[in-house]
Amino acid sequence: MxxxxxxxxxxxxxxxxxxxxxxxxxxxxxxxTPKLTTDTQxxxxxxxxxxxxxxxxxxxxxxxxxxxxxxFFYVIASEYIxxxxxxxxxxxDYGKHFSQYLSLKHTINSVPYLPDIAKLEWAYHRxxxxxxxxxxxxxxxxxxxxxxxxxxxxSLPESHVLLxxxxxxxxxxxxxxxxxxxELALNYKPxxxxxxxxxxxxxxxxxxxxxxxxxxxxxxxxxxxxxxxHFSETADMSALLVKSLQLGWINQVQMTA
Amino acid sequence: MQKHLPSSAGIGLRPEHYSTIIDxxxxxxxxxxxxxxxxGEGGFPLLYLDKIRENYPISFHGVGMSLASADALNMNYxxxxxxxxxxxxxxxxxxxMSWVSVQKQYAHELLPFPYxxxxxxxxADKISxxxxxxxxxxxxxxxxxxxxxxxxxxxxxxxxxxxxxKSGCKLLLDVNNIYVSAFNTGFNAEDYIQRxxxxxxAEIHLAGFExxxxxxxxxxxxxxxxxxxxxxxxxxxxxxxxPTLIEWDTDIPEFSVLYSESKKAQHIINKYSSTKNxxxx
Numbered sequence: 427m428x429x430x431x432x433x434x435x436x437x438x439x440x441x442x443x444x445x446x447x448x449x450x451x452x453x454x455x456x457x458x459t460p461k462l463t464t465d466t467q468x469x470x471x472x473x474x475x476x477x478x479x480x481x482x483x484x485x486x487x488x489x490x491x492x493x494x495x496x497x498f499f500y501v502i503a504s505e506y507i508x509x510x511x512x513x514x515x516x517x518x519d520y521g522k523h524f525s526q527y528l529s530l531k532h533t534i535n536s537v538p539y540l541p542d543i544a545k546l547e548w549a550y551h552r553x554x555x556x557x558x559x560x561x562x563x564x565x566x567x568x569x570x571x572x573x574x575x576x577x578x579x580x581s582l583p584e585s586h587v588l589l590x591x592x593x594x595x596x597x598x599x600x601x602x603x604x605x606x607x608x609e610l611a612l613n614y615k616p617x618x619x620x621x622x623x624x625x626x627x628x629x630x631x632x633x634x635x636x637x638x639x640x641x642x643x644x645x646x647x648x649x650x651x652x653x654x655x656h657f658s659e660t661a662d663m664s665a666l667l668v669k670s671l672q673l674g675w676i677n678q679v680q681m682t683a
Numbered sequence: 684m685q686k687h688l689p690s691s692a693g694i695g696l697r698p699e700h701y702s703t704i705i706d707x708x709x710x711x712x713x714x715x716x717x718x719x720x721x722x723g724e725g726g727f728p729l730l731y732l733d734k735i736r737e738n739y740p741i742s743f744h745g746v747g748m749s750l751a752s753a754d755a756l757n758m759n760y761x762x763x764x765x766x767x768x769x770x771x772x773x774x775x776x777x778x779x780m781s782w783v784s785v786q787k788q789y790a791h792e793l794l795p796f797p798y799x800x801x802x803x804x805x806x807a808d809k810i811s812x813x814x815x816x817x818x819x820x821x822x823x824x825x826x827x828x829x830x831x832x833x834x835x836x837x838x839x840x841x842x843x844x845x846x847x848x849k850s851g852c853k854l855l856l857d858v859n860n861i862y863v864s865a866f867n868t869g870f871n872a873e874d875y876i877q878r879x880x881x882x883x884x885a886e887i888h889l890a891g892f893e894x895x896x897x898x899x900x901x902x903x904x905x906x907x908x909x910x911x912x913x914x915x916x917x918x919x920x921x922x923x924x925x926p927t928l929i930e931w932d933t934d935i936p937e938f939s940v941l942y943s944e945s946k947k948a949q950h951i952i953n954k955y956s957s958t959k960n961x962x963x964x
Contacts (some may be wrong), residue, residue: 515747555723
């Protein structure tokens with residue numbers, strides 16, 4: 427292994443993972459400056475790297491941070507960084523597994539909904555940076571016959587995420603967008619949510635269970651007729667289609683042969 | 684369309700200032716973006732950048748090329764960068780003489796490395812490959828440093844001069860970084876200014892640092908220090924007018940603060956470029 431690679435691996439393992447052997451090996455590459463010992467030199471970079479990643483998580487998960495407080499968020503984020511190093515040059519890609527990490531490692535009785543809030547914040551963050559998509563041309567769609575419509579395959583925006591939670595995470599998220607949050611009187615019942623970006627606006631729509639299943643089916647890219655058959659007894663499919671078109675839940679249509 | 688950045692003062696574009704810039708179109712000569720902030724596939728950042736590009740020349744300043752990493756170039760990153768260059772037509776593209784990643788672990792911090800012949804050749808080769816792929820000359824920025832290496836046998840200015848000779852890139856000289864590194868690692872900042880090859884300088888950065896007692900820390904979050912302004916005057920006296928950026932990355936103030944710093948830089952460009960080769964007042 428060449429000396430540049432050896433040095434860089436020692437540097438990363440020392441500063442990101444606080445690996446004692448790597449710290450000792452890294453110090454062999456360094457000399458004291460008139461003002462800084464080798465230990466101080468390493469800790470300046472180590473603090474800076476960790477703070478950059480913590481700030482990235484803080485920017486993506488501001489409601490999580492608000493719910494647990496800055497100090498505890500710092501502890502959780504520091505642990506996350508050690509377990510999930512960044513693998514992309516784009517800092518906006520960092521933090522994908524935060525919700526999963528919270529649900530596995532941190533059960534916090536006062537905020538049992540924290541992993542679900544993290545899931546919502548990640549979906550919001552990705553939708554913010556998602557590619558721009560054209561809106562469905564309703565004038566063209568209006569000319570289709572009923573038979574043509576049933577043979578169409580509809581698509582959801584690429585930015586979409588379907589979420590469920592046992593807690594009203596949409597309300598918790600919304601209330602925490604303001605500076606001061608009063609005590610919440612939460613109605614702890616499951617919610618179904620559909621998050622998507624319409625032009626530049628991110629929507630978090632509360633939907634019912636049938637709508638949730640219907641959007642899942644739409645996302646399976648089947649002709650609309652198949653989807654209608656699946657829901658034959660349980661839903662008014664015409665009303666569902668009209669609603670999903672009006673609200674922009676669907677943004678593409680493709681005619682099958 | 685303009686082919687070169689104006690040799691005037693520009694400002695680092697930050698999301699906090701989008702509305703002010705779009706609504707008031709200030710008389711700023713150019714803006715520089717942090718490339719990675721616009722690498723998403725869509726959304727508001729690109730929408731605002733499109734609007735600002737309509738009225739101003741822009742340059743790209745990245746942190747992700749990881750030129751000093753022992754790894755090869757990340758071609759996914761390079762492809763995104765190339766697409767952005769095609770779309771926004773920046774007048775300059777720069778990155779840093781540092782590394783941010785190794786073996787697919789990203790530190791998101793500009794990290795130092797020892798200056799010796801093998802590292803010099805490695806970086807020069809990577810810069811050449813980057814320029815060949817982008818079909819574009821790039822600029823490399825001198826780092827701010829808090830580390831000193833046993834392996835380093837070449838001064839930073841000689842290292843940079845030679846990398847540029849070998850690769851054909853240009854230099855983005857950050858005067859604040861010179862000042863901070865000089866203080867932290869013990870070289871003379873004025874020697875650096877004298878010995879760096881001035882013909883290679885295609886852009887200058889000015890920013891603020893924080894005094895943390897044992898060391899100066901390059902925060903880009905304060906006004907430019909008087910000593911850095913003095914070094915800048917000395918440099919401009921030697922180079923003549925060079926595109927100069929006011930860089931501010933943390934604790935972002937009102938746009939008017941950056942604007943005022945840019946006017947100060949412009950005043951120096953105007954004053955010292957007209958007295959080039961005369962003694963500094």
